[in-house]
Amino acid sequence: MRRKIEGQHHPLVKTVRRMVRSGELAEDGFVLLETVRLIEDALASGVEITSVLVNSRAVGRFNRLLERLPVETAVYEVAAKVFETLVTTETSQGILALAAEPRWQEEDLFPSGRPPLILVLAGLQDPGNLGTVLRAAEAFGATGVLLTQGTVSPYNAKAIRATAGALFRLPVLRGLSVATILALLRRRKVKLLTSVVAAGTSLSKANLTGPIAVVFGSEGAGAPPEFRAAGEPLTIPLAPAVESLNVAAAAAVILYEIARQRKAVTSGE
Numbered sequence: 001m002r003r004k005i006e007g008q009h010h011p012l013v014k015t016v017r018r019m020v021r022s023g024e025l026a027e028d029g030f031v032l033l034e035t036v037r038l039i040e041d042a043l044a045s046g047v048e049i050t051s052v053l054v055n056s057r058a059v060g061r062f063n064r065l066l067e068r069l070p071v072e073t074a075v076y077e078v079a080a081k082v083f084e085t086l087v088t089t090e091t092s093q094g095i096l097a098l099a100a101e102p103r104w105q106e107e108d109l110f111p112s113g114r115p116p117l118i119l120v121l122a123g124l125q126d127p128g129n130l131g132t133v134l135r136a137a138e139a140f141g142a143t144g145v146l147l148t149q150g151t152v153s154p155y156n157a158k159a160i161r162a163t164a165g166a167l168f169r170l171p172v173l174r175g176l177s178v179a180t181i182l183a184l185l186r187r188r189k190v191k192l193l194t195s196v197v198a199a200g201t202s203l204s205k206a207n208l209t210g211p212i213a214v215v216f217g218s219e220g221a222g223a224p225p226e227f228r229a230a231g232e233p234l235t236i237p238l239a240p241a242v243e244s245l246n247v248a249a250a251a252a253v254i255l256y257e258i259a260r261q262r263k264a265v266t267s268g269e
Contacts, residue, residue: 041165058094109144123218131162192231200233
């Protein structure tokens with residue numbers, strides 16, 4: 001049964017508006033999804049969707065998607081003038097959903113049957129970069145991601161969109177101190193590599209087939225000194241005229257090389 005929301009003071013409207021205004025689309029264990037693709041990804045990943053809000057002027061466009069929702073999902077037709085206050089983009093698709101926030105544990109980063117490949121993101125501030133790195137991490141077989149304190153939230157609206165749904169499938173632990181991450185990696189016997197602009201082991205010469213974690217620092221300052229001291233420096237060879245790569249581009253290049261080396265080992269090349 002679909003319900004209608006006509007006014008600004010409905011509790012669900014207040015919750016969504018508060019999330020949108022804060023820029024942090026996660027609250028009380030729920031994540032706000034703003035596109036059809038993200039809602040479909042959440043459904044395909046088995047994520048619980050508790051509520052769906054549809055612009056009353058666009059309900060007909062989403063009938064097929066709404067039919068796929070579990071019977072317990074509450075569906076609301078929201079008056080257009082109210083719905084327009086609930087989105088973070090100028091061109092909304094006309095549908096929003098509240099989904100259960102993924103809850104990951106340390107063990108989720110260490111699946112059996114393959115060596116762990118963990119990304120450590122330390123101080124990234126651009127949500128688009130963060131989301132793009134998470135998307136690349138999933139694409140190239142990373143087993144999980146660790147985010148240090150001070151790193152932008154993966155539930156920032158722009159970050160969520162940039163992940164293209166990877167946020168629901170890739171284990172991510174956030175808000176960790178550098179000391180906690182270093183202790184975790186030592187306990188799990190994972191080799192630490194730190195991406196640096198120059199003077200590190202060339203990417204093509206590094207052995208990346210074992211259990212490893214790769215640190216990527218902030219867009220301006222790079223990796224924290226504790227990671228630089230604890231990890232082996234790793235450098236992407238670049239043309240002389242190029243000083244460095246954007247952190248998302250660097251992560252994609254390194255992840256590709258790791259995937260290439262691991263595939264060569266498993267296929268006996």
